Amino acid sequence: MVKNNHGTSERTRGTGKPRISRRIPWRFTIGVRFVSLVVLITLLAGGVAGFVTINTSRDALRQQVLHNNLDQADLAAAFVSNYMKVVQANIRSFAKRPTVVQAVLDNEPERVQAELAEFVQIQTALSAASILDDKGIQRVFSQAGVATIGQSFTDRDYFQQPATTLQPYQGVAAKSRATGQLVTPYAVPMMDSQGRLRGVLSAGISLAALSDAIVNSEYGTGTRASIVDSRNGGLIIAHSDTQRLLTPVLGKNEAVRRLLAGERGSVETTSSSGELDLIGFAPVTDLPWGVMVITPTKTAFAIVQTLTQKAILFTGLITLFAAILGGVFVLQITRPVSRLVEETKEIGSGNLDYEVATARRDEIGDLSRAFGDMTTKLKNTMVSRDEMAKEVTERKQAEAALKRSEENFRLFVNNSPMGFRVINTDVETIYANPAALALYGYDSIAQFNSTSIKERLTPESYAENQVRREKRQRGEYVPDQYEISIVRKDGGIRHLEVFRREVLWDGKPQFQVLYNDITKRKQAEEDLKLAEENFRSSVEDSPLGVRILTENLELIYANKATLDTWGYGSLEELIAVPEMQRYSKESYQLILERREARTHGKPSPGFYELSIRRKDGEMRHLAVWSREALWDRKKCYQLLSEDITERKRTDAELTEYRKHLEKLVEERTAELTKTNTQLEASNRELEAFAYSVSHDLRAPLRSIDGFSKALLEDYADKLDTPGNDYLNRVRSATKRMAQLIDDMLNLSRVTRGEMRHEAVDLSALTQSIATSLCHGQAERQIEFIIAPGLVANGDRHMLRQVLENLIGNAWKFTSKQPNARIELGAIMEAGQPTYFLRDNGVGFDMTYVNKLFTPFQRLHAMEDFPGTGIGLAIVQRIIHRHGGRVWAEGEVGKGASFYFTIES
Numbered sequence: 001m002v003k004n005n006h007g008t009s010e011r012t013r014g015t016g017k018p019r020i021s022r023r024i025p026w027r028f029t030i031g032v033r034f035v036s037l038v039v040l041i042t043l044l045a046g047g048v049a050g051f052v053t054i055n056t057s058r059d060a061l062r063q064q065v066l067h068n069n070l071d072q073a074d075l076a077a078a079f080v081s082n083y084m085k086v087v088q089a090n091i092r093s094f095a096k097r098p099t100v101v102q103a104v105l106d107n108e109p110e111r112v113q114a115e116l117a118e119f120v121q122i123q124t125a126l127s128a129a130s131i132l133d134d135k136g137i138q139r140v141f142s143q144a145g146v147a148t149i150g151q152s153f154t155d156r157d158y159f160q161q162p163a164t165t166l167q168p169y170q171g172v173a174a175k176s177r178a179t180g181q182l183v184t185p186y187a188v189p190m191m192d193s194q195g196r197l198r199g200v201l202s203a204g205i206s207l208a209a210l211s212d213a214i215v216n217s218e219y220g221t222g223t224r225a226s227i228v229d230s231r232n233g234g235l236i237i238a239h240s241d242t243q244r245l246l247t248p249v250l251g252k253n254e255a256v257r258r259l260l261a262g263e264r265g266s267v268e269t270t271s272s273s274g275e276l277d278l279i280g281f282a283p284v285t286d287l288p289w290g291v292m293v294i295t296p297t298k299t300a301f302a303i304v305q306t307l308t309q310k311a312i313l314f315t316g317l318i319t320l321f322a323a324i325l326g327g328v329f330v331l332q333i334t335r336p337v338s339r340l341v342e343e344t345k346e347i348g349s350g351n352l353d354y355e356v357a358t359a360r361r362d363e364i365g366d367l368s369r370a371f372g373d374m375t376t377k378l379k380n381t382m383v384s385r386d387e388m389a390k391e392v393t394e395r396k397q398a399e400a401a402l403k404r405s406e407e408n409f410r411l412f413v414n415n416s417p418m419g420f421r422v423i424n425t426d427v428e429t430i431y432a433n434p435a436a437l438a439l440y441g442y443d444s445i446a447q448f449n450s451t452s453i454k455e456r457l458t459p460e461s462y463a464e465n466q467v468r469r470e471k472r473q474r475g476e477y478v479p480d481q482y483e484i485s486i487v488r489k490d491g492g493i494r495h496l497e498v499f500r501r502e503v504l505w506d507g508k509p510q511f512q513v514l515y516n517d518i519t520k521r522k523q524a525e526e527d528l529k530l531a532e533e534n535f536r537s538s539v540e541d542s543p544l545g546v547r548i549l550t551e552n553l554e555l556i557y558a559n560k561a562t563l564d565t566w567g568y569g570s571l572e573e574l575i576a577v578p579e580m581q582r583y584s585k586e587s588y589q590l591i592l593e594r595r596e597a598r599t600h601g602k603p604s605p606g607f608y609e610l611s612i613r614r615k616d617g618e619m620r621h622l623a624v625w626s627r628e629a630l631w632d633r634k635k636c637y638q639l640l641s642e643d644i645t646e647r648k649r650t651d652a653e654l655t656e657y658r659k660h661l662e663k664l665v666e667e668r669t670a671e672l673t674k675t676n677t678q679l680e681a682s683n684r685e686l687e688a689f690a691y692s693v694s695h696d697l698r699a700p701l702r703s704i705d706g707f708s709k710a711l712l713e714d715y716a717d718k719l720d721t722p723g724n725d726y727l728n729r730v731r732s733a734t735k736r737m738a739q740l741i742d743d744m745l746n747l748s749r750v751t752r753g754e755m756r757h758e759a760v761d762l763s764a765l766t767q768s769i770a771t772s773l774c775h776g777q778a779e780r781q782i783e784f785i786i787a788p789g790l791v792a793n794g795d796r797h798m799l800r801q802v803l804e805n806l807i808g809n810a811w812k813f814t815s816k817q818p819n820a821r822i823e824l825g826a827i828m829e830a831g832q833p834t835y836f837l838r839d840n841g842v843g844f845d846m847t848y849v850n851k852l853f854t855p856f857q858r859l860h861a862m863e864d865f866p867g868t869g870i871g872l873a874i875v876q877r878i879i880h881r882h883g884g885r886v887w888a889e890g891e892v893g894k895g896a897s898f899y900f901t902i903e904s
Contacts, residue, residue, distance in 0.1 A: 171186070594608075
């Protein structure tokens with residue numbers, strides 16, 4: 001240590017350590033006053049500046065934290081709302097899935113459990129799910145083997161609410177007894193195609209993943225988030241402290257009260273522990289939930305408090321240091337100016353840690369102390385600036401994190417497969433993601449806005465939209481979820497499911513609209529509904545009974561014909577009766593034998609008969625056809641049945657009748673044998689009679705006729721006029737007798753002669769007969785109308801006799817008609833020809849039509865129209881031998897028509 005000229009010790013050059021000066025008596029000099037004034041001014045300036053800076057920083061930081069917490073609460077609430085809507089939509093879609101509804105209707109719990117288990121496995125957001133029937137009995141659980149199957153849950157809200165209102169129900173969160181997880185129940189009614197309740201699908205939506213996404217997100221140092229269910233006075237369902245889950249909200253401060261009332265905002269309030277918190281809170285759309293983002297004021301103001309502590313410390317240090325420097329300055333006032341300059345240069349070189357010291361108490365000492373004070377203040381200012389820079393950096397990092405969060409949200413929306421659109425109160429599109437534009441077929445928002453909403457909706461959806469808009473204007477409730485049908489730019493129709501809610505967009509209240517394309521689902525539902533209706537209509541209306549049995553031979557379906565046959569009103573009523581009581585003893589034994597054979601892989605006949613016992617005890621007989629089939633993609637057995645009770649009864653009666661008939665046939669055969677013997681004898685006698693008539697009777701007739709002729713020729717001049725007349729009458733009678741004998745012989749030959757069938761041209765035969773008649777009586781004026789191409793299959797000779805007799809009669813009975821007409825034609829009846837011969841002669845009285853075809857019966861006098869009365873009898877017998885029939889129609893003075901048919 002080196003002594004200076006003033007007797008004080010100086011700092012060794014280059015070491016920065018102060019030299020120790022010799023104590024000198026205290027003097028309250030001008031320098032001391034100056035140093036004291038500097039210290040006082042420093043304390044006042046530092047205190048005021050620190051107080052203003054700290055308070056300003058606290059207010060700005062408070063507002064920033066409240067704003068950030070509110071924004072993060074909005075984002076978290078939007079995330080929770082969208083997350084729950086997607087999960088709820090999937091649950092509703094599963095409840096409407098045609099295969100699930102059909103399986104519930106068909107009472108197939110195994111198939112429903114398989115699909116439900118697969119659905120829960122795919123939907124990771126679900127803890128478990130179950131299906132209750134319309135009585136509240138649990139029929140299916142997503143986990144196999146649970147003990148609650150068959151238990152009643154009719155007292156639970158998640159059954160009563162959807163079963164009563166037929167609307168989905170969101171329950172209060174609770175701990176699942178089946179899985180032990182924290183879940184919120186969501187129940188959906190299951191309806192059939194007629195809109196009737198068939199069951200309730202109850203699913204537990206796990207809050208673990210949702211809680212993890214909300215609670216464990218990065219909100220900032222010391223900031224935490226929680227989800228509150230506003231029902232039952234407020235219940236915590238997501239919290240960083242798992243011990244507080246499902247506990248009531250404590251404190252009921254301003255933020256909690258406003259959140260439970262459904263409000264949105266941010267506030268600084270006192271927590272349940274008595275500390276101040278900065279809280280941002282927002283309700284979750286369409287759910288009785290709210291999200292709170294909380295930053296303790298102590299944590300938020302940690303930086304300010306640190307700065308405050310440092311400022312106080314620095315102020316104290318400055319004061320202390322100023323006092324020390326003042327003393328040192330006074331003590332070292334005699335330090336040489338050169339030394340002061342060197343020390344000043346050392347400080348000016350940037351070495352702020354260099355301590356200026358002097359023992360002088362004069363102005364030089366004051367100047368040294370001023371330099372030291374300046375150095376200290378400059379150093380403190382640099383430290384404060386670094387702290388402020390650190391605070392600004394942290395704030396920028398928070399803003400950057402918020403910006404990244406917003407960018408991630410926009411990236412999520414732009415890449416979402418669901419359509420996302422933001423509209424203002426004038427229904428003008430502010431934003432639309434690519435998926436929304438693609439649904440409508442537009443390339444840009446401007447192109448989209450160039451069309452009106454009426455152009456973009458079908459007439460039905462536009463009318464529904466107008467109704468919703470008018471309700472909103474009147475302040476009435478309008479659901480935020482509905483379906484619309486849009487018209488794309490290319491004219492195509494798409495069906496969309498819409499989710500609409502009010503949001504803040506760029507700080508202004510706008511409307512967010514989410515679109516889910518359900519066109520394929522709608523078409524599939526329509527196709528499936530139509531196919532199901534067609535199938536059920538064909539099966540239900542089938543006159544045959546239809547039953548479906550599972551591979552285990554359990555009856556799962558029966559159509560109306562089956563139920564009517566058995567006499568039951570429903571399938572359940574039929575199944576409730578033991579199988580043994582539904583069949584006769586023999587039929588039940590047959591069923592057991594068929595099952596036994598099927599168990600051992602032996603084939604069973606596909607057709608068999610059963611005797612069943614109806615509900616009223618009546619026994620019925622069924623013919624059953626059995627075959628394997630697929631029902632809901634599972635192997636089953638299809639049984640078609642026909643009620644053959646009446647047929648069996650008829651068969652029994654026919655059997656008895658057949659036996660009786662066989663007995664009668666035997667008796668009749670014996671009688672016919674006897675009759676045939678007698679008939680053969682009669683035929684032989686008839687042949688002998690015919691021979692006698694042909695030979696024995698003709699000889700006397702010829703003798704009578706011959707001798708009568710001889711008398712007239714040889715003795716006519718010897719006989720008077722009466723004698724000649726008598727002889728002429730004798731000859732006429734013999735000729736008539738000969739004609740009768742010929743007609744009788746012809747009638748006999750008709751019934752006994754052999755027939756030779758061939759195609760006979762009736763038109764040609766008629767033409768031949770007409771020509772012959774006209775040549776015989778050329779003076780007659782008569783018109784023949786003969787239809788061409790009339791061909792019949794029969795015996796040519798016999799059919800010629802028919803036509804000769806009919807045409808001969810027509811020729812005879814039109815002899816007194818000056819413009820006679822005879823017509824041959826045919827008419828078609830039931831695909832077969834009916835031939836007719838019509839004339840305009842004298843006709844006959846229909847009263848006596850039955851006598852026309854009787855042998856020797858005449859309707860006209862011999863003097864008017866001669867004949868024997870055999871011709872029509874011959875016609876009838878020939879037609880009968882051809883398997884046909886003949887009849888006549890006529891009217892006196894208007895002619896007659898004769899009709900006949902010939903078997904093909």
